[in-house]
Amino acid sequence: MNAVEESLSAQERRADAAQPTPHEAAGVAAPESLSATGKLAAKLLQMFGNPPVALVLWNGERVAPGRIEPVATLRLADRGVLLSLLRDPQVRFGDLYSEGRIEIEGDLVKLVGATYEASRSERRRPMLKALARLSHRPRINSLDGSRDNIHHHYDIGNEFYQLWLGRTMAYTCAYYPTEATTLDEAQIAKMDHVCRKLRLRRGETVVEAGFGWGGLALHMARHYGVKVRAFNISREQVKFARERAKAEGLDSQIEFVEDDYRNISGRYDAFVSVGMLEHVGVENYRALGGVAKRALGTNGRGLIHSIGRNYPAPVHPWIERRIFPGGYPPSLGQMMQLFEPWDFSVLDVENLRLHYARTLRHWWDLFEASAERVRTMFDEKFVRMWRLYLTGSIAAFETGTLQLFQVVFAPRENCDIPWTRAYLYGS
Amino acid sequence: MNAVEESLSAQERRADAAQPTPHEAAGVAAPESLSATGKLAAKLLQMFGNPPVALVLWNGERVAPGRIEPVATLRLADRGVLLSLLRDPQVRFGDLYSEGRIEIEGDLVKLVGATYEASRSERRRPMLKALARLSHRPRINSLDGSRDNIHHHYDIGNEFYQLWLGRTMAYTCAYYPTEATTLDEAQIAKMDHVCRKLRLRRGETVVEAGFGWGGLALHMARHYGVKVRAFNISREQVKFARERAKAEGLDSQIEFVEDDYRNISGRYDAFVSVGMLEHVGVENYRALGGVAKRALGTNGRGLIHSIGRNYPAPVHPWIERRIFPGGYPPSLGQMMQLFEPWDFSVLDVENLRLHYARTLRHWWDLFEASAERVRTMFDEKFVRMWRLYLTGSIAAFETGTLQLFQVVFAPRENCDIPWTRAYLYGS
Numbered sequence: 001m002n003a004v005e006e007s008l009s010a011q012e013r014r015a016d017a018a019q020p021t022p023h024e025a026a027g028v029a030a031p032e033s034l035s036a037t038g039k040l041a042a043k044l045l046q047m048f049g050n051p052p053v054a055l056v057l058w059n060g061e062r063v064a065p066g067r068i069e070p071v072a073t074l075r076l077a078d079r080g081v082l083l084s085l086l087r088d089p090q091v092r093f094g095d096l097y098s099e100g101r102i103e104i105e106g107d108l109v110k111l112v113g114a115t116y117e118a119s120r121s122e123r124r125r126p127m128l129k130a131l132a133r134l135s136h137r138p139r140i141n142s143l144d145g146s147r148d149n150i151h152h153h154y155d156i157g158n159e160f161y162q163l164w165l166g167r168t169m170a171y172t173c174a175y176y177p178t179e180a181t182t183l184d185e186a187q188i189a190k191m192d193h194v195c196r197k198l199r200l201r202r203g204e205t206v207v208e209a210g211f212g213w214g215g216l217a218l219h220m221a222r223h224y225g226v227k228v229r230a231f232n233i234s235r236e237q238v239k240f241a242r243e244r245a246k247a248e249g250l251d252s253q254i255e256f257v258e259d260d261y262r263n264i265s266g267r268y269d270a271f272v273s274v275g276m277l278e279h280v281g282v283e284n285y286r287a288l289g290g291v292a293k294r295a296l297g298t299n300g301r302g303l304i305h306s307i308g309r310n311y312p313a314p315v316h317p318w319i320e321r322r323i324f325p326g327g328y329p330p331s332l333g334q335m336m337q338l339f340e341p342w343d344f345s346v347l348d349v350e351n352l353r354l355h356y357a358r359t360l361r362h363w364w365d366l367f368e369a370s371a372e373r374v375r376t377m378f379d380e381k382f383v384r385m386w387r388l389y390l391t392g393s394i395a396a397f398e399t400g401t402l403q404l405f406q407v408v409f410a411p412r413e414n415c416d417i418p419w420t421r422a423y424l425y426g427s
Numbered sequence: 428m429n430a431v432e433e434s435l436s437a438q439e440r441r442a443d444a445a446q447p448t449p450h451e452a453a454g455v456a457a458p459e460s461l462s463a464t465g466k467l468a469a470k471l472l473q474m475f476g477n478p479p480v481a482l483v484l485w486n487g488e489r490v491a492p493g494r495i496e497p498v499a500t501l502r503l504a505d506r507g508v509l510l511s512l513l514r515d516p517q518v519r520f521g522d523l524y525s526e527g528r529i530e531i532e533g534d535l536v537k538l539v540g541a542t543y544e545a546s547r548s549e550r551r552r553p554m555l556k557a558l559a560r561l562s563h564r565p566r567i568n569s570l571d572g573s574r575d576n577i578h579h580h581y582d583i584g585n586e587f588y589q590l591w592l593g594r595t596m597a598y599t600c601a602y603y604p605t606e607a608t609t610l611d612e613a614q615i616a617k618m619d620h621v622c623r624k625l626r627l628r629r630g631e632t633v634v635e636a637g638f639g640w641g642g643l644a645l646h647m648a649r650h651y652g653v654k655v656r657a658f659n660i661s662r663e664q665v666k667f668a669r670e671r672a673k674a675e676g677l678d679s680q681i682e683f684v685e686d687d688y689r690n691i692s693g694r695y696d697a698f699v700s701v702g703m704l705e706h707v708g709v710e711n712y713r714a715l716g717g718v719a720k721r722a723l724g725t726n727g728r729g730l731i732h733s734i735g736r737n738y739p740a741p742v743h744p745w746i747e748r749r750i751f752p753g754g755y756p757p758s759l760g761q762m763m764q765l766f767e768p769w770d771f772s773v774l775d776v777e778n779l780r781l782h783y784a785r786t787l788r789h790w791w792d793l794f795e796a797s798a799e800r801v802r803t804m805f806d807e808k809f810v811r812m813w814r815l816y817l818t819g820s821i822a823a824f825e826t827g828t829l830q831l832f833q834v835v836f837a838p839r840e841n842c843d844i845p846w847t848r849a850y851l852y853g854s
């Protein structure tokens with residue numbers, strides 16, 4: 001069973017228990033009074049499961065849900081927009097919004113969230129969905145493929161990311177101990193949470209698979225006194241991290257290697273990977289687990305932090321095509337392919353999805369505050385594309401469409417594991 | 428791929444990374460000086476992967492490992508014992524020990540642990556293992572099958588279990604916040620840990636699938652002010668739990684139902700199942716998840732506590748045949764079949780395997796202190812059978828052959844989930 005079939009079969013099975021949602025019986029208001037074009041627009045809404053969204057066409061005709069207050073209004077610039085959406089709604093919506101041919105009035109997060117919810121209750125054309133997914137085959141994460149895929153997203157300029165990631169330059173879910181925690185504090189708290197889960201001790205060695213701009217490696221070296229060997233295939237990130245380590249006087253403790261995780265060698269006390277698994281692809285999980293196994297032997301601890309899902313499902317095709325080629329957030333069941341073949345014991349799983357929603361809201365705030373700057377660095381289309389990606393991600397984590405799993409594991413033989421988790425919480 | 432094939436393939440894959448163990452190169456001492464029978468005994472040790480165990484035959488001949496100090500010595504009563512072991516080592520070892528035809532000198536836990544370790548490195552005859560497993564097909568957990576299987580283990584007399592389970596009569600892994608925690612305290616701490624993970628609030632409703640002798644239901648009703656509806660198919664346990672509830676004046680808050688979990692109906696704030704999943708069988712996980720989904724709808728929280736494994740593998744055939752017919756501890760990946768088809772979000776997984784080893788050591792101490800009493804209630808064979816089961820279980824949890832997973836989950840839609848886990852640890 002491939003991922004598409006699995007997902008569809010999971011959706012069908014969920015249907016056994018799910019309650020009907022308000023959208024299900026809903027259609028557009030007064031469908032009989034619509035023009036032929038208006039009826040096509042109504043069909044478009046139906047393809048998305050009739051979300052609480054109004055459409056206003058280029059000629060001023062309005063197509064709105066019948067029984068629900070719309071959370072947002074979409075203005076379509078011309079007939080081409082409508083026809084394009086009808087052909088390939090998932091990819092074209094993002095593109096047309098980026099191009100400014102769809103304008104949105106209302107809350108972008110609520111719009112995407114409502115569309116996610118409505119699509120769930122839309123069980124009428126699984127074949128169409130399957131076809132749409134098959135026509136958007138994800139890119140393969142071979143050694144060369146991974147390099148191209150990573151280059152696409154991470155090598156567009158460190159200066160751009162510096163505008164909205166905060167001081168830590170951590171591009172992964174933060175950890176907010178309290179409501180008042182700021183983004184920068186929460187990123188540091190996440191690094192500490194990871195280090196404490198790994199129980200790092202002074203003098204130990206750590207291997208990191210995928211290090212972003214090096215924030216976690218620097219934190220581990222500075223605050224936990226460990227030696228870090230860290231791997232990443234994004235040239236821009238490697239350069240940035242090396243400069244940071246030198247500037248902070250930590251370059252003797254950290255080796256930033258520009259290479260693929262598959263080439264990790266040597267034996268270490270801890271294996272850590274934060275936010276790389278999304279780029280690995282399920283077909284490579286066994287190999288990645290094997291890398292961790294060789295790195296740890298029969299001792300040590302590991303932690304993998306990744307976006308995930310409640311069940312296997314294809315990536316949103318617009319995200320896969322425009323934002324994260326080769327990206328795939330796995331279900332927890334799929335993640336077990338990392339651990340089960342190598343007799344790793346999973347010790348602790350924590351789901352931090354609401355923390356990722358908050359992290360993204362902080363990033364989005366900073367992004368909008370720098371929108372003018374981004375526009376001059378790139379163009380308006382780029383600003384709109386990233387706005388949709390950030391708000392869509394917020395909606396995905398807030399609605400539970402995406403999850404965030406932190407998994408701690410150890411070789412079966414290791415009995416030097418925490419007795420309880422109380423030490424993580426200072427008690 | 429069935430469980431057997433999966434397991435074998437997992438073992439082969441693990442072999443890629445595993446280090447050779449001391450047992451692997453080991454054989455018996457001076458094999459050339461052994462009699463023909465002694466050579467057969469050496470073959471038996473080889474079938475177990477040459478564990479550090481010595482055999483003394485009925486004629487006094489000693490077959491001992493060559494390069495390792497034995498952790499225990501087995502005395503075989505007659506030639507029939509050796510031939511029987513060679514035919515079906517896994518089932519016959521337990522039976523012959525129970526019958527007193529094998530006597531053991533040394534630490535029983537170390538003996539079983541060493542045998543587990545040696546068997547792992549024994550990769551020479553996967554076919555033989557597969558055949559042995561196929562010839563011991565587990566019993567099926569249909570509605571009638573489950574009733575028979577549960578009757579076999581749990582209806583042998585409440586008085587027997589009262590001798591060694593402690594005051595709580597909880598027959599599941601306890602939770603020891605500190606080294607000094609006693610068995611009874613740790614069982615209460617486990618119940619509190621479960622209730623706090625579920626964030627039970629006064630006035631809420633809870634459905635419990637499989638309630639043992641009712642300890643958790645009573646604890647939830649008394650200390651968390653919830654209404655409990657609890658299901659169990661062990662007649663003896665239901666009778667016992669009902670009497671307890673009446674005696675403690677909690678019978679208006681708890682309904683103990685003598686019925687199968689598949690017949691659970693109604694809507695509840697929380698779903699809990701502690702130590703039942705081991706008896707459910709993977710083929711029924713989807714159905715059990717569906718029961719939880721119907722019970723919770725789009726709100727509420729759930730917790731499943733179960734013995735598990737690092738990868739799918741058949742139950743030890745002696746345990747399946749003599750102790751837990753129909754029993755099966757799943758891998759965490761297999762457990763996901765409970766959650767993924769129903770769009771549940773897994774929020775928290777905690778592995779408490781070392782706590783189960785300690786719990787079992789406490790039970791074993793109490794069991795041995797009552798061995799005379801058990802002998803008069805049953806017979807010597809029964810005492811020896813249970814001694815082997817308890818010590819074998821200690822070894823399984825201490826060596827990581829078995830795990831103990833507590834999984835907290837919630838419907839995807841539920842955003843009223845704990846922000847962090849700090850509240851579990853009083854901070």
